[in-house]
Amino acid sequence: MHKHMRLLIFMAIVLLAIAFPGAALAQGDKELLELAKEYFEPLPSKPEFKKDNPGSAAKIELGKMLYFDKRLSSSNVFSCNSCHDLALGGTDNSSFSIGHKWKKGGRNAPTVFNAALHLAQFWDGRAEDVEQQAGMPVLNPVEMNASEGRVIERLGSIPEYAKMFADAFPGEKSPLTYKNVAKAIGAFERTLLTPSRFDQFLAGKLDAITKAEKEGLKLFIDTDCVICHNGVTVGGQAYQKFGVFKKPDFLTDNGRFDVTRNKDDMYVFKVPSLRNIELTYPYFNNGAVWDLKEAVKIMAEVQLGNNLSDQDAAKIVVFLKSLTGDKPKIELPLLPPATVSTSRPDTD
Numbered sequence: 193m194h195k196h197m198r199l200l201i202f203m204a205i206v207l208l209a210i211a212f213p214g215a216a217l218a219q220g221d222k223e224l225l226e227l228a229k230e231y232f233e234p235l236p237s238k239p240e241f242k243k244d245n246p247g248s249a250a251k252i253e254l255g256k257m258l259y260f261d262k263r264l265s266s267s268n269v270f271s272c273n274s275c276h277d278l279a280l281g282g283t284d285n286s287s288f289s290i291g292h293k294w295k296k297g298g299r300n301a302p303t304v305f306n307a308a309l310h311l312a313q314f315w316d317g318r319a320e321d322v323e324q325q326a327g328m329p330v331l332n333p334v335e336m337n338a339s340e341g342r343v344i345e346r347l348g349s350i351p352e353y354a355k356m357f358a359d360a361f362p363g364e365k366s367p368l369t370y371k372n373v374a375k376a377i378g379a380f381e382r383t384l385l386t387p388s389r390f391d392q393f394l395a396g397k398l399d400a401i402t403k404a405e406k407e408g409l410k411l412f413i414d415t416d417c418v419i420c421h422n423g424v425t426v427g428g429q430a431y432q433k434f435g436v437f438k439k440p441d442f443l444t445d446n447g448r449f450d451v452t453r454n455k456d457d458m459y460v461f462k463v464p465s466l467r468n469i470e471l472t473y474p475y476f477n478n479g480a481v482w483d484l485k486e487a488v489k490i491m492a493e494v495q496l497g498n499n500l501s502d503q504d505a506a507k508i509v510v511f512l513k514s515l516t517g518d519k520p521k522i523e524l525p526l527l528p529p530a531t532v533s534t535s536r537p538d539t540d
Contacts, residue, residue: 408511
């Protein structure tokens with residue numbers, strides 16, 4: 193009897209010894225989760241629409257079609273998807289996008305995924321939301337080089353589009369307007385959310401990210417990357433000077449200064465989101481850096497005055513890759529054909 197009791201006690205001790213390390217690890221994960229929740233929020237479970245631009249199935253479908261329709265450009269060559277490719281990371285993986293007559297844009301194209309959750313649009317924040325932003329590249333002579341009149345004339349010459357605008361904006365006397373073009377595209381862009389395993393972790397699923405990713409997350413926080421890269425989009429929620437401790441050698445862009453003309457905004461940019469960052473290379477406002485680990489080291493040096501080792505930068509990159517999310521499944525729309533009255537492309 194005593195032998196059996198001693199055996200039971202021994203087995204209990206062994207089991208406790210085995211159990212304690214796991215319990216300690218679980219406790220550490222819980223503490224990391226609570227720490228992470230001080231800085232980050234999970235993506236919303238559904239799109240968030242504006243009061244003056246409520247979402248509807250008809251409007252979102254129209255916006256999707258317009259997003260892919262190259263006839264919004266004067267040449268019939270470029271669409272929104274040309275620079276913000278939904279088959280890639282919501283961008284075009286080029287330092288500078290190519291536009292009308294093969295002109296190069298002046299800044300790297302930001303990703304459209306989750307962009308509706310940012311405080312503003314463009315690197316310099318000159319558009320307040322995705323609806324305002326959607327209408328601007330169409331009219332830019334370096335990008336799509338169209339005019340409001342040409343866009344409305346083309347769309348109005350296509351009966352199917354005229355009906356879709358009436359369905360998307362019911363009750364409006366003249367639903368086919370340029371403002372509604374931008375509203376429809378903006379409504380579609382608000383659906384482009386990419387929830388990731390990191391969101392599952394923030395929601396309490398402790399094993400949603402790996403041990404290595406947790407180590408990278410802890411280092412990301414301890415290194416103070418979270419000063420700027422925080423919130424629901426891990427960035428995109430504030431403006432910051434690029435080069436707090438040291439101006440990068442490749443920085444020549446005036447940033448937000450060109451919008452505000454305030455000298456304090458020289459070299460200030462909207463903090464980019466780090467969601468899907470492994471897919472949105474090259475990095476920075478001018479696409480100067482193609483390697484994510486190098487970008488992490490540059491940011492630590494010029495923004496935080498911290499010379500990260502290759503090993504620590506690599507650990508942070510492991511965490512950043514956990515921010516790569518599930519893209520919405522988007523079926524390529526079949527666009528309605530033009531008619532004999534639709535204006536021809538400008539190829540001169």
